[in-house]
Amino acid sequence: MQARTWHLGDAHQSLVLASLGDCLPEAVYWGPALPERESYQSLAAAAVTDVTGGMVDRNAPISLNPEASQTFPGQSGLTGRDADGNPLTPRFRFSNETTSEHGLTLVYADTDLELSLVLDLSMDPETSLLQMQTHLESAHKITVDWLAAPVLPVPAHMGEMIEYSGRWCAEFLTRRLPFAPGARVRDNRTGRTDHAHFPALIVCSSQTSNTSGEAYAYHYGWSGGHRMVAEELADGRRQVQFGHASASMKKNHVFRTAPLFATYSGTGFNGAAVRFQKYVRNKLVSGARMPRPVHYNCWEAVYFDHKLDELKSIASRAADLGAERFVLDDGWFGQRDDDTSSLGDWVVDKRKYPDGLKPLIDHVKSLGLQFGIWFEPEMINEDSDLFRAHSEWVLGSADQPKGRQQLVLDMSRDDVRDYLYDCIAKVLAENDIGYIKWDHNRVLPVVDAAQTEGLYALIDRLRADFPHVEIESCASGGGRVDFGILKRTHRVWLSDSNDALERQRIQHDASLFLPASVTGSHVGPRVSHTSGRTINAKFRAWTAAQRHMGFEMDPRELSDEEAEVLKTVTGWWKANRDWMATADILRLDSADPALFAEQQLAEDGDRFVVFAALVRPSNQILQYPLRLTGLDRNALYRITLINRADATGLSRGSPFLKNNDLEASGQYLMSHGLTLPWRFPETIWVLEAKRI
Structure with a gap:
């Protein structure tokens, strides 16, 4: 047959x-x-x-x-x-x-x-x-x-x-x-x-x-x-x-x-x-601002406690560190002093912003920063004007348990989507806003494809009418990361964890599907708000520099030394972000399970950067040679350990890269690999290379 x-x-x-x-x-x-x-x-x-x-x-x-x-x-x-x-x-x-x-x-x-x-x-x-x-x-x-x-x-x-x-x-x-x-x-x-x-x-x-x-x-x-x-x-x-x-x-x-x-x-x-x-x-992703701007989000600095003078001061400090975008997070609307009220009331809180958002936006713009703002459009609090007017808009039964003190709006309804569009469009039209952090902080009470289709319709309408506005998909961090949402947005927030040790693993495994250009990664506070762990500034900064870099902490807490670290790493990221935005992230195989290592290889193959993060003590004394990948076997490369000054005094030997640039063939680098200096856990070696 x-x-x-x-x-x-x-x-x-x-x-x-x-x-x-x-x-x-x-x-x-x-x-x-x-x-x-x-x-x-x-x-x-x-x-x-x-x-x-x-x-x-x-x-x-x-x-x-x-x-x-x-x-x-x-x-x-x-x-x-x-x-x-x-x-x-x-x-x-x-x-x-x-x-x-x-x-x-x-x-x-x-x-x-x-x-x-x-x-x-x-x-x-x-x-x-x-x-x-x-x-x-x-x-x-x-x-x-x-x-x-x-x-x-x-x-x-x-x-x-x-x-x-x-x-x-x-x-x-x-x-x-x-x-x-x-x-x-x-x-x-x-x-x-x-x-x-x-x-x-x-x-x-x-x-x-x-x-x-x-x-x-x-x-x-x-x-x-x-x-x-x-x-x-x-x-x-x-x-x-x-x-x-x-x-x-x-x-x-x-x-x-x-x-x-x-x-x-x-x-x-x-x-x-x-x-x-x-x-x-x-x-998939279209309309993203290039080069990718260094991001600052104020959430872990102020939470719901918005004071105009403090926010201006924070924006100024963030700009001094190298930020190029300031995002005002949750707490600017309704009477939102905690997570129990006001979701759905998307109007500026006159108690906190008596003259509207313009004074803050003007200050942010005067620093050369783009202004962004937080929304959680699909959600509603019972303590809100919207709920009191339209309780029938809630998805699911009246006696359902709440999540983060909130309920969900039925996005399949035309009237719900029209209301949300009008609210968001009014804020965007009346203010110079270039970015939305779009959050989603609870699971749905029912499983219904129409809910997602309604979300898509709302975002598509906003994108058509406000093409200059970028959107980040956040859902309590990485709860909505997929190609369906990325078709309509420009960036994803992988996790609410700014713990750089957790971030190393999360970013490493997400790179099997996601490029650096859409993956937000921020320098968190000295003491992580989600893990309680204290992590040094260099490790936090270089971890953020592996993706779309930003800050999310109170910059007023920084010591002079920490501020200098952030300025240095941010300057390096800005100098390299153009080619890194189109680079391939190649995960490196390592015999040491304590090591997360990746190689970001430029599209033309002429340059790359290697990040090798030791997240816990190794089982052996010395590091195994780190083998690279994706190189021209016959080409020669010059490799520089750009943060060799971070070597500790317990590194008592003289491995070549500790004091010198290495010239080696692609064959050697892929077969034998790089011999790196000894270092403490929770540190990163960063190596730059160019084809000779």
């Missing part, structure tokens, strides 16, 4: 789809790029598996939407019910296709049930990132409990998965697990991306590292609750599914998943990470 076949590919990878008998297509190959003369018909034929005792007479394929009607033994790609509550078990057959240079749209239909399934797949030619989406249409109103984005199988030699978990102030925790018979299901029903459920998965082998081996990486670009299924069937085949959280779509005629982004890498985790990073900074 002749199969329909399709191919998406480039120099890095190939995805081959095949459809037998006009059934839904399956991926018969996904991996390294295939030669042009490859016969896709042969691959389709070779993909047919054997049957034996205890099995049905033909194995149902892991199609792009596995069908229960085909006796598929695992999680099907669609679970739904008709108007009478009867299960839907469609048998989709080919209807039509549309192809382009880098993508294809496949339409399949079940004429009896009057259902149409549309599968959109494309491969971005610049980043080699697959983008896949499923669209279901019904002539009748149906209930859909589960709809998967296009489903891809997992090769048998990829026996492990890396998933994300976490919590407030400890986001982007990774867990490496083996595949095993049965399904690994992550069903995030919090209504936002969530600290504990970053919507991503990496499939790999036990030998895969940052710099070598194979990896398949997935990210579901959706800011609401999501569901992930990583399943091994009894016959040994494996599949990965992503979609909206269970029961979040409800009853309708039209259903659409978010885009699923995926890629194959033959060069370790970094090969996949670079593609995701490039896609975000080159294709």
Whole structure:
């Protein structure tokens, strides 16, 4: 039987789809790029598996939407019910296709049930990132409990998965697990991306590292609750599914998943990470201010206690440190003296700002800083004028528990979105504001895709009418970080933790998907407000300099020595931020688990910087040589340890980099690596290099 076949590919990878008998297509190959003369018909034929005792007479394929009607033994790609509550078990057959240079749209239909399934797949030619989406249409109103984005199988030699978990102030925790018979299901029903459920998965082998081996990486670009299924069937085949959280779509005629982004890498985790990073900074985020301005946020300096003269003084001190943007955080509106009141009353508090925000903004602008402001539009307090006027706008039941003393507005309502737009637009129109920190400080009481769709609609409207205003996505820190929100914003706040030790790990693991240009990282106070830990200024400053740099502390607490450290590191960051904004973050493999090390490599490959942070004492006395990656093996590089003056007196030897610049080949640097001076834990070595 002749199969329909399709191919998406480039120099890095190939995805081959095949459809037998006009059934839904399956991926018969996904991996390294295939030669042009490859016969896709042969691959389709070779993909047919054997049957034996205890099995049905033909194995149902892991199609792009596995069908229960085909006796598929695992999680099907669609679970739904008709108007009478009867299960839907469609048998989709080919209807039509549309192809382009880098993508294809496949339409399949079940004429009896009057259902149409549309599968959109494309491969971005610049980043080699697959983008896949499923669209279901019904002539009748149906209930859909589960709809998967296009489903891809997992090769048998990829026996492990890396998933994300976490919590407030400890986001982007990774867990490496083996595949095993049965399904690994992550069903995030919090209504936002969530600290504990970053919507991503990496499939790999036990030998895969940052710099070598194979990896398949997935990210579901959706800011609401999501569901992930990583399943091994009894016959040994494996599949990965992503979609909206269970029961979040409800009853309708039209259903659409978010885009699923995926890629194959033959060069370790970094090969996949670079593609995701490039896609975000080159294709997804638009309108960000360049060069990226040094950020100052006043939250951990004043909290709700806003006094105009103190804020002016803080802004002046921040400017002296090198800040270029001042963000006024929570507490400027309604009668907001703590977190129990005023959410929803987006008018300037005349007690704190009798002449409005203009006097503060004028002062900030006179210092050469851009002014930004905090909103939490999706939330409401019971003690607010808005609640007293419109308690019916609250999402969920009247007796629900509050979170951070607040309730949630129903963003699916046109009147709610119109009200919020009018409030925010008025503040933006009446003041010279270039930046919004958009917060979201509690989980939702119900799981509903319409809530996220309403949020998108509101942000899209504001972006269209105020294109000069940048938006940062914050949700108690990293509770809403995904490609769906990044399509509409310019920056994410990875965590409410400004503890630089925690930040090292959080930034390190987030870099598998996020570039430095959108990742906010701030120098926190001497004593961390979230961990109670005291951390030296150099470690805090260099940690922030690894991403979009900023400050979030009371600058009045700084000693002269600490202030000088911040000025020096900020000056270095400003001198390098242009090329670093487009650099690839490459995680370095280290034999020392106490070390977080990364290499930021310029687009042209002619320069790089290495950050090597020792977060706790090593088990051995000396550091192992640090091997680099991604270099031209035959080129020579000159390497400078730019903070060699930080070497402690207990470093009694004379390693070459301690007093000299090193010239070495890319081959040496990647094979042997750099021998660094001994140092205390909670310190960072920073090395600059240029191709000679």
